[in-house]
Amino acid sequence: MVKRFLSLEWKQFSRASYFQKGIAIKILLFFAAAYFSAIAIFFGIGIFFILKKAMPNTDPMVMVNNFLIYWLLFDLVIRFFMQQLPVMNIKPLMTIPIKRETVIHYLLGKTAISFFNFLPLFIFLPFTIVLLVQGYPVVNVLCWFVSVMTLTFCNNFINFLINKNNAYFYSIVSVLAIFIGLEVYQIFKISEPIGVAFNTLFNQPYLVLIPMLLLVALYRINFNDIKKGFYLDGAISKKVETVSTSDLSWLDRFGSIAVFLKNDLRLIWRNARPKQVLMMSFLFLFYGLIFYTQEAYQKMPAFLAFASMFVTGGFLMTFGQLVPSWDSEYYKLLMSQNIPYRKYLESKWYLMVVAVTISFVLSTPYLYFGWKIFGMIAAGALFNIGLNSFITLFGGALNRVPIELNVKAKAFSNTNGFNPTQMLIALPKLGLPMLLFYIPYKLVNFEVGIMVLALSGVLGIVFKNFFLSKIENLYQKGKYKTVAAFAEKN
Incomplete structure (x- = not known):
């Protein structure tokens, strides 16, 4: 047997x-x-x-x-x-x-x-x-x-x-x-x-x-x-639970993407797996303590840039990398509606931007380590908003592994929704901020390195529509493959 x-x-x-x-x-x-x-x-x-x-x-x-x-x-x-x-x-x-x-x-x-x-x-x-x-x-x-x-x-x-x-x-x-x-x-x-x-x-x-x-x-x-x-x-037999509703009307100010933002917030609030990811992303705020408290890393500023990106990028790195797998259980219904794909992607981008902003506000205690460190965290936050968010959405176009939202799996070991392609996409997310900081730092000084890292994020925000259009085309091309893949559960 x-x-x-x-x-x-x-x-x-x-x-x-x-x-x-x-x-x-x-x-x-x-x-x-x-x-x-x-x-x-x-x-x-x-x-x-x-x-x-x-x-x-x-x-x-x-x-x-x-x-x-x-x-x-x-x-x-x-x-x-x-x-x-x-x-x-x-x-x-x-x-x-x-x-x-x-x-x-x-x-x-x-x-x-x-x-x-x-x-x-x-x-x-x-x-x-x-x-x-x-x-x-x-x-x-x-x-x-x-x-x-x-x-x-x-x-x-x-x-x-x-x-x-x-x-x-x-x-x-x-x-x-x-x-x-x-x-x-x-x-x-x-x-x-x-x-x-x-x-x-x-x-x-x-x-x-x-x-x-x-x-x-x-x-x-x-x-x-x-x-x-x-x-x-x-x-x-199905377990009957009383679903508590909350007033999300304050999101209506975001216009046509408000419906997607409300859907994502309800998804996080009501399901086990997104809650796990949200809690794990909060732990990223303490990532800087590993680097900023060690004297050895003070002589390796590139690693400080790496840590600074992680401090504010927890939600982006954990939740964002699994877009659009979070919607796999109802993706076919979502794609059958008369809604622009662009709005769907833009809502995910705004969600990551808000998460990075909140993380940056919560990271203010890092002022204890000095203005240079906090300036690097601020530059890392801008990089996450302006470039990292688009790299993450780009990786989502290649992610066709569904997620079971209410499976209480291990947050650190669960491969449900994992795609080896994500590991390749993670390389620029991890290496690019180090490179953008280290080259000007080596050629000029520390402050210029921070300015270049921050400027890269600002440029990403300026060219937001360009990046979203390119990413939208990728999602459109793979739309039916994604629908077919999500229809088959792991």
Whole structure:
């Protein structure tokens, strides 16, 4: 039966219109996984010798056990934000004689085939081999390794629970918040007894049964949680919600594009995926803290220009790059209306301009770092409005991957709506501001570099109609291909 499930999923993937794009994404993800795996292997080999050199009077094994809890917590946080949980179209399977237990076991089994489960293997397996070479007891080391990998899979099923059930999420977050508070305010160092527990786990190999029993319990809890809702009437019944309306009449001042702006604001307010992107774009405001607080970057002004563009370009880089995929669920209806394509594109441009402006206002605390830095942020905002917005809309003409608006996917890892072409389009968005600033900076001075970057944005605004006309022609040429691609869901 597992073979049959795998065959059905492969047919669904290979027969889709996005097959080639999906293959390209998988290849890119494979190279990224290979890169991080190599880093993990080198880290796993070197950590023993690094600790031995740094603290020669302390057993590296004891040090690793003392800090193992931090690794597991970090692993859980990364999983929550980045691990894409497996999905399966179960409605057709409910009408044929296949046991519910079989489908649920297969779905939970798919969670095991995740990069996040294999990454600890690349760290702890080399570390385990080093321990054995250094003469540590074989049984103790092997049982410790099995315990750590078992706890990794426990994290996998904990993540499954907190993503599917808000009660589990708030319970675990509350417990972690209490532990962190006790640790930070030195009321009780929770990490110390946990470190002792992991060292005991190493010294007493038979205790490997505890993580195994915990894994079985978590698997069973997940199994029962899924089984509760695994009914045909539960799957096909629609959840009725009261939709709150808001007065958006103030947008009428924008004339004929007001209807599109209202539609976009409602889309963001009422759907899960746009809300995620909006929250993620807010985090871009803090991007400058990575660069402006480091003395090393002060000697590399080109990277400061890069950071300044990101500070105000969060919404443009996240929401804007997925135009027109946001409208994929009703794109056919939208294109059948008697409305100019130009108005549709202009509304998206105004939406990005407003977002950049708001981000610039919110970035005023960066005045703390001086007028030069804030001037660079202002120049970056003008570049985003005048050039970056048009480059983003141009990339949208090549984006024909639909988006499911209410899929609560990971904002940092979800490839729904992703197109490899976007990576190529991203190159001028990232490199152009650095180039526009660096050349005049190198030839003249810092202030001239800022002026040229800002002037490029002003020129883009002046030639707004020219750029929009060119982009409109691209959208018009690919209109029917886009409609056909959006008609087929991922």
